[in-house]
Amino acid sequence: MPLPLRVAARLLLARGKTTAVQHVVARHLDHTFERLAAAHLPLVAASPLIDALRACPEPLALPNLARRLPLRLHRRGPLHFLRLFPRVFHLRAPLPLSLSLTPAAAGLLSVASxxxxxxxxxxxxxxxxxxxxxxxxxxxxxxxxxxxxxxxxxxxxxxxxxxxxxxxxxxxxxxxxxxxxxxxxxxxFTPVVEKTRPDRYAFKLQFPPGFRLTKEYRKKVKGWQLLPYTGPYQGVSPRAGGSKRVSKLARRKMEKRAVGIAHEFLSLTVEKMVEVEKFSQFRKWFGIEVNVRDVFLDHPGIFYLSAKGKRHTVFLREMYDRGKLVLSNDVSEARAKLVELMLLRRRGLGNANSSANMDSGATVDARESGDDFVEHEDCLLDVSDK
Incomplete structure (x- = not known):
């Protein structure tokens, strides 16, 4: 359960006294982005498998696939996962079962920039x-x-x-x-933020529903918005001797530069979202000298960080309106349709998808939680007993 809002606000104003876990728990939940993150979990889990199927023109036998990919797809096992999404994965009989992408999924995945x-x-x-x-x-x-x-x-x-x-x-x-x-x-290059910036040095802010802005917090945000910073495409020089002791003002400028880089990076992504761990790989190369996760959590009007599925995913708020991308392209639209195919699961198909699905006795719980689609060591693709 999230902490009470007043407690969360105090934690945000006193970051140095909280742990990373407390900071994540203290964030104000935005259920629109939480639903969006949950909807993407099956596709995120299946991405390595989809890549393997795309790379092979012929259906892949499941035993061979099991040797190639240590897949962790679902709490109830990989075959259960595959049966859940007959509009994306085509299981072929007879034994040993083989797997391929459906024509609809393959067509959407072929859309490219x-x-x-x-x-x-x-x-x-x-x-x-x-x-x-x-x-x-x-x-x-x-x-x-x-x-x-x-x-x-x-x-x-x-x-x-x-x-x-x-x-x-x-x-x-x-x-x-x-x-x-x-x-x-x-x-x-002109940073994307320049197209939506309300004032010089400022970022567009869109706080989540129900987020109460106290007078103290408004003052802090206003001062931060006026603070000058180095843009994402401007070169920076490393601090002399790599000293960790910096003034409070210098650290705020470092933080704002990190916000600018993260904003630009997310603007380059198709769906204006990325896993925090993936972005953190670039921290040293981008010259970011502050904690990346704290940057996202300390600026809830710019970013939203979801912990859905036991992974941290950050969204760029201004690029979304009611859970939909403000600006889309062919690739983002194709991915949205692929997510929709996975959300449909087996609805409306009954047992007519394939004999392999019928023979395997597939059953689906349509109310299944998105948190089931997480990586677990005990969910390796194992068809030895099938």
């Missing part, structure tokens, strides 16, 4: 880095969120040698760093 758009997204991402470079492994973690093609290393990086180059990572053997070739000074 143009090569020019993906190159520009990658360019902007690298331009936010202090060194104009990022580890390739970190970019791979967010390729879906950024609508990069799954072969972006070949199709985007090698296809734009005037913009990007790959070099060995000196700190990690057998890994690479992606660098921006173009001189940053020749490409001036």
């Amino acid at each position: 143009s090569p020019a758009d993906t190159a520009r997204t990658l360019h902007r991402l690298l331009a936010m880095s202090v060194t104009r470079s990022l580890p390739l492994r970190a970019i791979f973690r967010v390729w879906r969120e950024l609508a990069l093609p799954d072969d972006f290393e070949d199709s985007v990086v090698e296809g734009h040698p005037h913009l990007f180059r790959l070099v060995p990572n000196p700190d990690e053997p057998n890994t690479h760093i992606l660098q921006l070739v173009a001189d940053p000074a020749t490409e001036e």
